[in-house]
Amino acid sequence: MSHALELKDVTISYSDGDSHVKALNSVDLTVEAGEFVAVVGPSGSGKSTLLAVAGALTTPDSGQVLVAGEDIVPLGDSELAQIRRNHIGFVFQSSGNLPSALTAEEQIELASKVIGKTGRYSSAELLEKVGMAHRAKHRPGSLSGGERQRVGIARALVGDPQVLLVDEPTAALDRARSQEIVALLAKECHDFNVAGVMVTHDYDVLGHGDKVYEMVDGRLTPSAK
Numbered sequence: 001m002s003h004a005l006e007l008k009d010v011t012i013s014y015s016d017g018d019s020h021v022k023a024l025n026s027v028d029l030t031v032e033a034g035e036f037v038a039v040v041g042p043s044g045s046g047k048s049t050l051l052a053v054a055g056a057l058t059t060p061d062s063g064q065v066l067v068a069g070e071d072i073v074p075l076g077d078s079e080l081a082q083i084r085r086n087h088i089g090f091v092f093q094s095s096g097n098l099p100s101a102l103t104a105e106e107q108i109e110l111a112s113k114v115i116g117k118t119g120r121y122s123s124a125e126l127l128e129k130v131g132m133a134h135r136a137k138h139r140p141g142s143l144s145g146g147e148r149q150r151v152g153i154a155r156a157l158v159g160d161p162q163v164l165l166v167d168e169p170t171a172a173l174d175r176a177r178s179q180e181i182v183a184l185l186a187k188e189c190h191d192f193n194v195a196g197v198m199v200t201h202d203y204d205v206l207g208h209g210d211k212v213y214e215m216v217d218g219r220l221t222p223s224a225k
């Protein structure tokens with residue numbers, strides 16, 4: 001059986017004039033279906049690069065990135081776009097990028113149209129799962145930061161992705177809301193059988209990870225919660 005997501009010996013470097021940075025330095029990571037992994041590290045340590053590589057947005061210099069058993073590194077742009085549409089959901093920092101004119105329900109329906117499939121659950125069911133059924137007709141302007149994040153999570157789960165990539169989900173939230181949102185992310189990964197990877201600065205939310213890794217200067221190592 002293949003793993004839902006696997007990075008093997010992945011390296012990517014950037015040059016900027018005289019300086020040369022290994023944003024990812026021989027990174028290995030395996031995430032199983034239904035597992036929620038947290039990656040913590042300081043600014044500039046390579047966390048966003050890790051998500052970009054795992055999410056078929058950036059091709060590494062070397063190594064393998066296997067999504068549902070397929071190495072995506074050799075693929076071209078249109079095939080990578082297909083991998084993103086079919087297999088990967090993204091949750092962003094504050095879900096501030098939700099179109100302001102659309103209700104919560106319409107946000108989910110739009111995402112479904114964009115990827116061209118619905119998946120197991122209707123938009124109403126997805127909103128129910130993230131505790132937002134009662135706010136389905138509300139637009140982002142009348143939702144709190146935590147509620148917007150819940151809509152962002154439901155939107156990322158449209159179409160049954162195998163991998164959920166989460167970038168600093170608590171950046172715009174207070175402490176209590178941060179705990180709720182990360183607990184919800186972990187629960188949805190377990191319930192939807194999705195391989196989740198969350199990158200964060202926030203040490204307080206690491207307890208929700210089934211596994212925790214630390215990123216320092218492009219190197220990923222297992223860590224205690």
Ligand SMILES: Nc1ncnc2c1ncn2[C@@H]1O[C@H](COP(=O)(O)OP(=O)(O)OP(=O)(O)O)[C@@H](O)[C@H]1O
Pocket residue numbers: 014015016021022023041042043044045046047048049050
């Ligand atoms: N496109 C790029 N061109 C040049 N350097 C880059 C590029 N992307 C990332 N880097 C460099 O690679 C390193 C890792 O960056 P990355 O954004 O992955 O870190 P991060 O841990 O996500 O940081 P933050 O928490 O501040 O978002 C940094 O030194 C950054 O300056």
